[in-house]
Amino acid sequence: MEIKRFDIEKDLKRLENYLRDCYCSTGNMTSWLPERLHDLIYRMDVQYKDCGLPKSADYIFIWEDNGDIIGCILPDGDAVYMSIKNGSESIFADMVTYAEKNCLPLFQKGRDGFVDFLVIANDSLAYRGKILTEMGYRKQINEDYDNYVYPHTADVTVELPDGYKLLYGDEYPDEAMKWSALNLGFHPELEAHGYRNGMTAYDSRKKSSMYADSFEVIITDENTKEENNVCAYCFVYVDTVTKTALIEPVSTRERYRHKGLGTALMHGAILKCREKVVTKCYVNSYDWRRKFYNAAGFVTEDSIGFWHKLLK
Structure with missing residues (x-):
């Protein structure tokens, strides 16, 4: 040994x-x-x-x-x-x-x-x-x-309120906006200060051998006049060998919560996983967030x- x-x-x-x-x-x-x-x-x-x-x-x-x-x-x-x-x-x-x-x-x-x-x-x-x-x-x-969904059998559709749009990463090229919105979801107290984070972690992720098959999902507010109109964001790592995916991280900005955007974000991720022939998609949740993922179609596998x- x-x-x-x-x-x-x-x-x-x-x-x-x-x-x-x-x-x-x-x-x-x-x-x-x-x-x-x-x-x-x-x-x-x-x-x-x-x-x-x-x-x-x-x-x-x-x-x-x-x-x-x-x-x-x-x-x-x-x-x-x-x-x-x-x-x-x-x-x-x-x-x-x-x-x-x-x-x-x-x-x-x-x-x-x-x-x-x-x-x-x-x-x-x-x-x-x-x-x-x-x-x-x-x-x-x-x-x-640990929560999972089988994308090929999941009964999901993307439903959004008027004025909101779901996009995948390559359809929204402003990386700084996406990355800042992600972090604002975790730290809403920074909203008032016009927070913009550095891009080192975002850029580093591109070095992963899984990056080419992985993808981003975002939801935008088409009505706002603010510079950053990204409301919700998630990244989905895809391993083509096991045909699995891991959604990490997931974030919705505080003022955009309770509008159904998080569910739409997850459904968008599931549909893209189906497109990529992912057989099982995972997301990890802490404490109460499990209820949100279960409501979005995920099944709890383990505590x-x-x-x-x-x-x-």
């Missing part, structure tokens, strides 16, 4: 193939999709770096047995997830212990000098919750959810627990 730190030049394709094999063996998201790995490396890590935070990909660790990947630690900001090949579940406790020692730089210390170390574990993998409890972790009440432990 060998443990090694991830090297993007040497290991990216190998890790992609490992995650694909895990998905094909389970048909679910109990291991990350390769799409999520690409989102981490080509979008999130750039955002972390821009904010002066460590890059998560620098803390990916791979477990190998006779040269084959059997597991890996996949950090996502201030959280870690363990992907394990079927039949190798016995390494989970050791992986958690290893993460506690080697992934601490991703977490900020509190005033008391302790780190709130966070491990994410699918509830369907019940053995992980049992082990984490034995290791002193506590599970928070709110959970995350995901957040397990905390104070470390020093």
Whole structure:
């Protein structure tokens, strides 16, 4: 058994193939999709770096047995997830212990000098919750959810109020407007300041080998006189090997919510996935947002627990 730190030049394709094999063996998201790995490396890590935070990909660790990947630690900001090949579940406790020692730089210390170390574990993998409890972790009440839809059988149509239009990324070439509107959806308090974000994360995403098959969906307000008329935005990563898609991120600006735009956005994504012969499309949701995605046609596949432990 060998443990090694991830090297993007040497290991990216190998890790992609490992995650694909895990998905094909389970048909679910109990291991990350390769799409999520690409989102981490080509979008999130750039955002972390821009904010002066460590890059998560620098803390990916791979477990190998006779040269084959059997597991890996996949950090996502201030959280870690363990992907394990079927039949190798016995390494989970050791992986958690290893993460506690080697992934601490991703977490900020509190005033008391302790780190709130966070491990994410699918509830369907019940053995992980049992082990984490034995290791002193506590599970928070709110959970995350994996949700899916089969585009080829989904009964969806794009319905918009008068004056709104759904477009795909190449039909709206102003990238700065799209990217700023996305971030305003997450940070509505910035609307009053005429917020415009930098484009480094947006441009970095184009380096992904999945970018050519991936796509954007946006909704515009054709009535507004404001410079930025983008109301809602999502990006859809497409992996043509597994014929899966991951919608990440998704955002609607605050003043455009509760108009049915989010549902129309999701339906537009589903229809484009059908066009691209995607067989299963995923979106992840935290807590109450699951209801929104379920109403848009997605089915909840699994719940995901957040397990905390104070470390020093």
